[in-house]
Amino acid sequence: MNSLEMNVIEEEDLKTSFLDEKTRAQKIVGNSFLRLILRKLVFYFLVFFIAITLAFLIPRLVPGSPLYYIRDLSGSINPVDAAIIIAELEALFGLDLPLWNQYLIFLEQFFLHGNLGVSINLPTIAEPVFDLIAPRIPFTLMIVIPALIITFFVGNWVGAWVGYKETKPRKVVYYTFLIMGAAPFYWFAYVLTDIFVQYLHFFPPFTSTPEFSFDLAVILEIMKHYWLPLILMVLVNIGGWSTGARSMMIYERGSGYILYSQKLGFKESKLRKYAYRNSILPQFTGLNLNFNNMIGQTIILEFVLFWPGLGSLMISAFTQGDYAMIMGTFIIIILVIVIGNFLIDLSYGLLDPRIRIGGSE
Amino acid sequence: MATETTLISKSLEKGEKSPIINILSKLWGTIKRRYKKQFILIMGLLVFVLILEILTALPGMTDPKYILFDGVKYHSEYPPSWKYWLGTNSTSQDVALLILHGTKNSLYFGIGCALISTAVALVVGIFGPFIGGVWDTASSFITNIAMVFPQIPFILFISSLMATRSWVTVMLIIGLFSWPWAARAIRSQVLTLRERNFIKVSKMSALGNMKIAFSEIIPNVLSYVILVFSISFGIGIITEAGISMLGLGDSSGNFVTLGYVLWYHQTEYILNQNFYHIWLSPGIVLTLIFLIFYVIQSSFIMTFNPRTRENM
């Protein structure tokens, strides 16, 4: 009895120190979310800055860059346009100046004027690149964001579902997704097009999607083309999430708290709920990497499926040697990725109070 | 991962110097002992490459783009037969031969990419945290920044700016942009190792940092390194096929990979229901290669996590 009381006293001490810590923690939490925002803001700005610096340097370093052929425009362009383009590009890139001077001009044009140069591609000749890129951004985002959310939940659910009880039908579902994830997605896009467009006629055939406008008919037409790329992105990315969730689940279902809850008479359904929640929670940290991968995938997919997003614009610029457009789409893609990562990081901060207090790693 | 008796302290006891060959031979022993299953799988893959190499060296099979002309007519667009397993294309080339060469070259390409990215990941992931101080901060910072950099846009950006690209250039570009996640995985493993006692003992016994890294750390993160290698291998093959399919791969046209085969037949045959054998086959081969790597990877995951092992 005596030592039991002693222990109570000990815990009294522990409790007070704990309370101290709690109030301190609360104080930190109060403004630490702000600090988190600031820290992430600085970090991502730095990343963006490094990325655009590379985007500036690489064309000047790689051999045979199209940058140096810009002034050599072919005769098919009308001379007035050509003069405008050359003037614009010289002002933007200042090719005769020393490298540091070119860099300063580039930074000034980008940050102060939002100028990314003009297109030299025929139908859109001499139009500012930024005006051509801006309407394409929503097209890319409307695939990536829903696909990211759907694959996160469905993929993790499938993985946890298989990991919880490895019966044969569950394994069949799991391995089907795994094979779809293993198939090269650009090729798989053709397979799906073959099945859904050519055989089943679910979606309109391989023609390009109309430009966006606030017209119901146009929006409906866009929606018809929208499903195939979205379904493809979802099918291809479920496998990756479910592999992770499955091994997490196998770990969790044998862990102490599940076995103990079982001995407290918990129903199977409740045990499952516990295991699901704990095996899916750590998967949140995979969101950033997956977002980056998905942007890369859509770039190629858009080209394959004629979806008018940033990627198809970038790739058609490659084939036409439209340097300003290549550069512009690249910088905008980096910007989308940086903003996306920033928002994902902030959402963890909101979800998990431990990250708010803890460090960045 | 059992705490191995340190190789260095053993050789110190014997009073012998530890030349790099000695360490390497012991490393080899560790690989063979501890990762027997993975070893067999990877060896199987290498044997497969060797078989492909022999097949493509046979007379009449050395040139993937050989035009089939028998003096009378071109063998163009033949259906699959015993002679031409996957038929021929409109340029009168044997598609099966193209795919055979493509598979071989893709596998070589994958090995190259994996070597480059694993090497970078090892340098950033091991030496940074191990030397500590400024190097640690720098390597962690570089990894964090590189994690955010989108691989595919960067690779596309650089390759599109180059007028001519050889396969070595493409391999370098892909290899140099796919190390960050691997570096992070190795780094976290090294960070936990750093706190283990046997490393501390080695440090206290005033061994050089490099020596400790080579003799103590690398053998213990070896399983991670092999895992990272096999994942990069798969990623390298798939990424190369992706950019080749956009026409941004090797520009000479002499390096036939699976992605190149896809691109080569893209405009003519893709979605053509009479030529499934031409446009489906490269993708199926790519899928199979990726699945083999999945088997290798999951065998590693089983080694790491015993609970998974019991359930597979």
Add this chain to the structure above:
Amino acid sequence: MTEVVLKVEDLKGVYRGSFGTVYAVDGVSFNVNKGDIIAIAGESGCGKSSLAELLTGSPMPMLHYESGQVTVNETPLYLPKPEDKSKLGNWEKEQEELTNETRKEILCKIIGYVPQSSQDSLNPVKKIRSFLLDVMKQRIGTKPRKRISKRKDEVIEDGLVEDIKPGNLRSEVLNRVKDHFGKLGLDEDVINRYPHELSGGMKQRAVIGISTLWNPLILIADEPTSALDVTTQKLLIETFMHLRELGIVETILYISHDIPTLAQICNKCIIMYAGKLVEYNDMQNIINSPLHPYTEGLVHSIASFNPDGSAETDLTAIPGRPPNLRNPPIGCGFYDRCTKRMDICKEEFPPFYTPNEGEESKVACWLYKK
């Protein structure tokens, strides 16, 4: 006449997995009377914990019931396996139903279980408070409400924690839990914390508190002290004694490999070896006059200090290793390590003998054959 609360008859359980079949519990029978504190001892891997898992009627996923029976308070926990293999599927289904029934009716109310790995026994993402409410929900069907509803039939009843009913208010229920935790020397603030905010000893006591909320008839403690330091161990043992003094639990099955600890609290002892029960005796007899050669070896390998501070000198370890349970030996499992072995030991497992008439002891050893 003493009341038998737990009756184990020829219980067999196996682990099945990719590693093959391991015969972890191989024909164990004993009775537990009301008020007993029984120790189950033996070296690691002898099947102590597997036995405990089987006794709850809801063993961990890889451990499977094979044959025999466990009767708790006159309720059987297992359906005997049919001989006919075609009925096996049906039997599995019925057994699963019975297991679900056990979970609902027996666990917590009749059998309380304190796990071996109490350090990760609480859900890490839940506060103790919300875990408790989950436990309540599993036991009584609904979570206790926050406010009194206007329906008349919901009356707060006084009494022990075991009377928790669907109508009780959440705050009322939690107050009772706090009282209960208080008896275990836990602060009432504990329920507002996450598991990682508690110390090892506190976590263990919280687990004991949760397991004993419904005043179970039997408490099965599976090496509750194994991960704790010596002083915390002592506190915990006192907690068990305290629980008994307060009348919260009367019968305890205490599993440990640590014989000195067991000697402090238990009055009876079961010694297990290689999945089999080899000796059942009073705790004092185990220490002073062990019957089975294995028990003798076990008792002699206890390190103890004499009052003058010198260590005991005749400390001996048992040579050799326990047999592989994947293919258990036909005869006595201790044959290879036994100093008193005879030829018959290798061929047949001995029946139970009671060498000292009138005592409630039994031993499985050919030495006592008359």
